[in-house]
Amino acid sequence: MASSAVSDPSRKQSRFRISILGAFGVSLAAGFAVFAIDATPRTLILIVAGAASLLTLLVYPEFALALYVVIGDVKGDERIASLFPGDLTLAVGAILIAGIALNSLRNKRVVQMPASYFLYLALAAWMGVSLTYTPVFAAGLEKLGRFLSVTGIVIIAPFFVLGTPAAMKRFFTGFAIFAFIICAYSLTDLGGSERLATPSNNTIGLGHIACALVLLIWFAVIPKLPFLKRLVVYPVLAVPLLALIGSGSRGAVLALAAVLLVSLFFYRQLLLDAACLLALGFVAIPLVNIPHASFEYLGTLFNSRNVDSLLNFRAELLSYGWNLLQQHPLMGVGIQGFRYHSLNAGLYNWPHNIFLETCCELGIPAGLVVFAIFGAAIRESFRQLWDTGAPFLTLSHVAAALLLVGIVNATNTGDINSDRSTWLFLSLVFVVRGLRAQSPGPAKRSVHAAVGRPLLA
DSSP states (O other), X not given: OHHHHHHHHHHHHHHHHHHHHHHHHHXXXXXXXXXXXXXXXXXXXXXXXXXXXXXXXXHOHHHHHHHHHHGGGTTTSHHHHTTOSSOHHHHHHHHHHHHHHHHTTTOOOOOOOOGGGHHHHHHXXXXXXXXXXXXXXXXXXXHHHHIIIIIHHHHHHHHHHOOSHHHHHHHHHHHHHHHHHHHHHHGGGTXXXXXXXXXXXXXXXXXXXXXXXXXXXXXXXXXXXXXXXXXXXXXXXXXXXXXXXXXXXXXXXXXXXXXXXXXXXXXXXXXHHHHHHHHHHHHHGGGTTOOHHHHHHHTHHHHOSSHHHHHTHHHHHHXXXXXXXXXXXXXXXXXXXXXXXXXXXTTOSOOSOHHHHHHHHHOHHHHHHXXXXXXXXXHHHHHHHHOTTSSOHHHHHXXXXXXXXXXXXXXXXXXXXXXXXXXXXXXXXXXXXXHHHHSOSTTHHHHHHHHHSOTTO
16 A cells, blocks of 8 residues: 555556647647647747636636637627637537546546436436427437537536546636626726626626626625725626626526625725725716616516516516416426527527526426436535535635526526536535535635635735
8 A cells, every 4th residue: 555655656557647748639639620720930930829818727627618608709709709610619619528528537536426417317217208299309318419519518517627626616716807808898888878798798698797797896806905905806806797797687687785794894994995886976976877778678677566567578488388387287388499489480499597498398297307416415505504614615615606697698598508507516516525524624714814815826
């Protein structure tokens, strides 16, 4: 046993070198395969930049995971899409999987999934059974395939790539950088007539990204700094806040407001920061030319006469989904059946509520499975927040805040495959539990102190 223990470092170093060389070879070959058609200076720069970026994503797949979450809000820009021959979501997903495989050569860590994740298998199996009675088999098969692949990546990958505090820090850093770039890009449309949007022209997606970035800065950076240094962070925080307001995303605004109010009970020292930010907002917002359409849409939260006018077109979709559920309570209408049981498949695409979507397409038992998955994450999050003496409390706060945002997103927008961040936020709670469980007892205080430093510093 002793001799094997001594040889471990050299073996790990050797495996690391192999993975680095393998990643470099793959990235360089891919770069030439994509760009070597026209050997112009611009092409050579793209080859070098692409190879370096691909190498980084392969060696550090946590960056690939952060990019994977937001890539859908970027790839719709024609300037970006023209640089790549295929779908960017699939490309980044493939890079993420390859990075996990390459890193397994240097890390023999055993990945443990929570028991509640067997519910995902039950849900996928139920989707497969529903293919036998769904109205359009090809559409149902496509939705199932997307859930098992595109969506399944963000459900499973966090357990493989975020198994250490350093990897978690790199992930949040990468996500913050990507999110900040998207938010800053949206601000170039200030002064226009339309609501702010991502490069893919997605207003709701911008709201989700901006909300997550605000919470990441609020929980992981600001509480660890003295007040004078926190003032320096305010301009950075202003970028996602302005993007969020400009997007007009009502659900994201409500989620952010709820989390920030609750956070003041955990971080009493941030009361002054909240007051300062409110004061600066009242002064700055009229000066930055946020589109009137953004304020008009956000204003429906306060001036709507009833719930139907507040929900707008979503009220009709929710009503239609509820009617389908009443007609087919046990088995549902089949996966993707919501769209094709109506006279207008283009309008009736999904009910904008994951729980209702699952119940009306797969039946109440499958809906209860989804409720159980969310319930397990909520229970685990409360358990971590209650255990204030355990390490990685900052990560628990971040994960709990993002989980609440994911729940709000799941109830008012998107379908089961369109909002991948919701499923990622569910998994982060259990990943943090794994980090807490791996922390040795005597070293808990020192580890907690290390994680207590700003994650994005």
